[in-house]
Amino acid sequence: MSKPIDYTIEPAKGQALLNFQGRRLPDKIALFETSLVEEARHEGQKKFKFETELNYDFKNLLIHGDCLSACAFLKSQNIKVDLVYIDPPFASGANYAKKIFLRTGNGKESMENNTTAIGEEIMYGDIWQKEDYLNWLYERLLAIKDVMSADASIYVHLDWHIGHYVKLLMDEVFGESNFINEIVWCYHGPGSPGQQNFTRKHDTIFWYSPSEEYKFNDDDIRIPYHETTAAKFESAGTGFAGGEGFDGSRGKIPEDWWVLPVTSRVRTEIVNYATQKPEALLERIIKTSSDKGEIIADFFSGSGTTAKVASDLDRRFFTCDVGINAIQTTRDRLVKAKASFDVLKINDGVRLFRNPAQTVAKLFSLLEGYKDKAELGLGEFWDGGMINKRGTFTPVKFVGIDKKLTVELVDVIIEEVIGVEENNQEEIKTDKGTEDKIPSVKIIYAYRQPEVTQEYVNKAIKQSKKTGIKAELISLDELLAQKADVLYTPDNAMIEIKQDGKQWKVEIKKFFSSYLKNKIDDFKNKKVKPKQKTLDENGDNGNGNGNGEENPNDNSLPAEDQAKAMKIQISESGLELIEAVQFDTTLDKDGVWRSNLSIEDKAGVKEKIKAVYTLQTDKFKMKIRNIAGDEIIIDSSELIKK
Numbered sequence: 001m002s003k004p005i006d007y008t009i010e011p012a013k014g015q016a017l018l019n020f021q022g023r024r025l026p027d028k029i030a031l032f033e034t035s036l037v038e039e040a041r042h043e044g045q046k047k048f049k050f051e052t053e054l055n056y057d058f059k060n061l062l063i064h065g066d067c068l069s070a071c072a073f074l075k076s077q078n079i080k081v082d083l084v085y086i087d088p089p090f091a092s093g094a095n096y097a098k099k100i101f102l103r104t105g106n107g108k109e110s111m112e113n114n115t116t117a118i119g120e121e122i123m124y125g126d127i128w129q130k131e132d133y134l135n136w137l138y139e140r141l142l143a144i145k146d147v148m149s150a151d152a153s154i155y156v157h158l159d160w161h162i163g164h165y166v167k168l169l170m171d172e173v174f175g176e177s178n179f180i181n182e183i184v185w186c187y188h189g190p191g192s193p194g195q196q197n198f199t200r201k202h203d204t205i206f207w208y209s210p211s212e213e214y215k216f217n218d219d220d221i222r223i224p225y226h227e228t229t230a231a232k233f234e235s236a237g238t239g240f241a242g243g244e245g246f247d248g249s250r251g252k253i254p255e256d257w258w259v260l261p262v263t264s265r266v267r268t269e270i271v272n273y274a275t276q277k278p279e280a281l282l283e284r285i286i287k288t289s290s291d292k293g294e295i296i297a298d299f300f301s302g303s304g305t306t307a308k309v310a311s312d313l314d315r316r317f318f319t320c321d322v323g324i325n326a327i328q329t330t331r332d333r334l335v336k337a338k339a340s341f342d343v344l345k346i347n348d349g350v351r352l353f354r355n356p357a358q359t360v361a362k363l364f365s366l367l368e369g370y371k372d373k374a375e376l377g378l379g380e381f382w383d384g385g386m387i388n389k390r391g392t393f394t395p396v397k398f399v400g401i402d403k404k405l406t407v408e409l410v411d412v413i414i415e416e417v418i419g420v421e422e423n424n425q426e427e428i429k430t431d432k433g434t435e436d437k438i439p440s441v442k443i444i445y446a447y448r449q450p451e452v453t454q455e456y457v458n459k460a461i462k463q464s465k466k467t468g469i470k471a472e473l474i475s476l477d478e479l480l481a482q483k484a485d486v487l488y489t490p491d492n493a494m495i496e497i498k499q500d501g502k503q504w505k506v507e508i509k510k511f512f513s514s515y516l517k518n519k520i521d522d523f524k525n526k527k528v529k530p531k532q533k534t535l536d537e538n539g540d541n542g543n544g545n546g547n548g549e550e551n552p553n554d555n556s557l558p559a560e561d562q563a564k565a566m567k568i569q570i571s572e573s574g575l576e577l578i579e580a581v582q583f584d585t586t587l588d589k590d591g592v593w594r595s596n597l598s599i600e601d602k603a604g605v606k607e608k609i610k611a612v613y614t615l616q617t618d619k620f621k622m623k624i625r626n627i628a629g630d631e632i633i634i635d636s637s638e639l640i641k642k
């Protein structure tokens with residue numbers, strides 16, 4: 001990790017502030033190293049005459065990493081963005097999932113016969129304590145503000161779950177007087193039979209700009225006047241808004257409520273990403289608040305709607321996401337839209353596995369003898385504990401994927417350890433004689449303040465003179481790295497490469513994924529449950545944000561799917577387990593491989609990948625992505641040529 005970057009925090013004066021227990025004021029953002037994953041370039045790439053000199057050399061970027069690390073990266077590169085749209089998780093109490101489909105058919109029969117869902121892959125978790133969420137978002141808003149150009153605008157998309165609280169945070173970060181609009185995006189949907197409230201079908205978007213000189217390209221977003229209004233103008237002669245000379249043909253500036261259909265009703269846009277937003281929404285925002293050539297940033301990319309629309313409208317884009325499924329979906333969408341861009345990975349730790357939600361889910365399974373706090377009668381503070389072989393016991397606390405282990409938190413931990421000593425400590429007989437039942441606790445952290453070392457904690461405990469229990473610090477990255485072989489067995493593929501005149505024929509003969517094999521086995525062994533609505537990409541409200549009734553912990557299987565599940569067999573070739581195949585065929589002079597977008601192969605909704613490719617070279621890198629999103633990269637130098 002490089003040197004952390006300071007936040008610029010100007011305390012908000014003379015306005016209401018949101019104050020709650022545990023409120024944190026961050027001081028620095030961690031700056032992590034980045035690596036280049038791919039240079040995606042289209043032949044006949046669009047050329048812009050940029051109307052701005054600022055950030056002249058900026059290349060479009062898609063970054064796999066946390067919003068915070070992405071802001072630190074921008075800051076370290078002196079890049080300022082001209083418009084920000086963010087649609088962060090809404091604190092909706094749902095886990096968003098991608099359905100995984102085996103492409104089992106030949107593409108001619110109906111979809112029912114051709115694809116089989118083998119369960120879900122959690123894309124990201126949206127289950128928060130309100131306080132945690134607000135601390136988390138506040139820190140990110142501050143970081144985003146630091147990378148906005150002087151007259152930039154920011155649009156923050158939320159809904160009834162948390163929007164009212166975030167308005168106060170926005171006032172604090174951007175200034176109450178810099179609020180411009182609260183835009184209400186209204187959409188239709190059937191609601192749930194028997195609900196006892198009005199159907200929640202609107203989202204809220206707060207628009208702020210730190211400058212009075214913000215852009216408002218009204219002529220680009222005007223809409224026609226209603227017929228009767230237009231008639232009134234003529235008869236009144238003067239018009240009521242423009243006065244003498246009012247020109248009704250320009251159209252009117254839209255209201256601050258926009259009725260636009262959700263993506264699930266705009267079939268051509270659907271890319272199967274839960275919470276995908278409609279392009280029309282982004283189109284209006286981008287046209288209103290930016291000019292051609294400017295940089296549009298979205299720090300919660302999801303399916304990549306913002307970057308895609310920005311590219312279509314001849315703007316440049318910067319976008320990032322923590323989830324690998326989001327990165328892949330955005331990448332594929334941008335390639336299809338003929339955008340050129342670099343894909344970077346920030347080594348910030350939270351991208352272990354597919355996304356943070358899955359990392360946390362895995363974490364406790366790695367601890368031998370681990371049991372949840374409910375089973376152990378431990379206090380609320382602890383996550384659970386490990387029953388050790390000799391009968392001793394270690395309480396465990398995970399600080400959180402987005403939280404830092406700070407000096408203040410160490411004080412809290414020591415108080416909790418003292419509580420454990422008072423309430424749970426006893427002497428037990430082991431094969432080594434009499435021992436304390438609880439010799440130590442484990443504190444697992446994703447980030448820590450540099451001064452919070454093991455020595456620091458030992459010293460703080462000693463100084464407290466109130467407990468003999470030790471607190472052992474464990475880095476999440478190290479823990480996961482130590483257990484990497486248990487957690488992750490890479491897929492493997494058998495590839496044949498044959499010369500055919502001046503060309504090379506590359507064929508995937510067999511593919512195997514032990515992760516997917518286990519997933520299919522688990523799926524077959526699931527319990528049966530009655531059919532229930534889930535918050536997935538087919539949800540009726542486009543956001544999956546409001547009225548879902550899914551219980552994210554219930555993973556049993558609807559009865560009608562079970563019979564189908566029992567029949568699932570992976571074929572001899574295993575090709576139905578592959579979602580996409582890509583090739584890098586050009587090696588730049590600076591040693592970077594460039595992808596060849598013309599020979600990409602993506603499985604259709606029904607069809608398998610083609611599996612046979614003709615290349616003009618025998619030097620390439622081949623990426624095979626499975627249907628859960630894991631990728632293997634095969635270097636042609638490892639293949640035996642025929």
Ligand SMILES: C[S@@+](CC[C@H](N)C(=O)[O-])C[C@H]1O[C@@H](n2cnc3c(N)ncnc32)[C@H](O)[C@@H]1O
Binds near residue numbers: 065067304306321326
């Ligand atoms: C509501 S979705 C965005 C949907 C997007 N507007 C679209 O049209 O597809 C929120 C996204 O934020 C991502 N996310 C969650 N925490 C993040 C973080 N700390 N940094 C960056 N992205 C994050 C999730 O993986 C998810 O893809």
